[in-house]
Amino acid sequence: MTVRKGLRIDLTPSPPTAGVFSFCCCCGKRYRVRKTGLHLCEGEAYYGEICPDCVLRGPKAAAESLKALAGKKGRSDFRGHRPAGCTTMESWRRLLTEKIAALESLEAFALGARRAAVRETREKR
Secondary structure, rough: OOOOOOOEEEEEEOOOOOOEEEEOOOOOOEEEEEOOOEEEEEEEEEEEEEOEEEHHHHHHHHHHHHHHEEEEEEEEHHHHHOOOOOOOOOHHHHHHHHHHHHHHHHHOOOHHHHHHHHHHHHHHO
């Protein structure tokens, strides 16, 4: 199996989380997953679910949201959202730095991801 390199958004149609609330890995906001799960990944690394609003605002705005979120949160706030492999606060900071750098290096998210995000936001109405 070939692993795609670079930051990407993987789409999961009709995910098991459809209809439940999730937390965005960039802005930290709670949102309802409607029909498609949007997952932020880089290579084999899974960064978490990303909300349609962050996808539509673009990677640079998502990186700014992540920086703001990281500045507000303390050690105890990240316990529930810490990905596997982040056993220390230093490993968490390193992961955040990598995620922010990857987001800032992108010009735009893929068209398919933006279309899925638009469909998800239309479902709210």
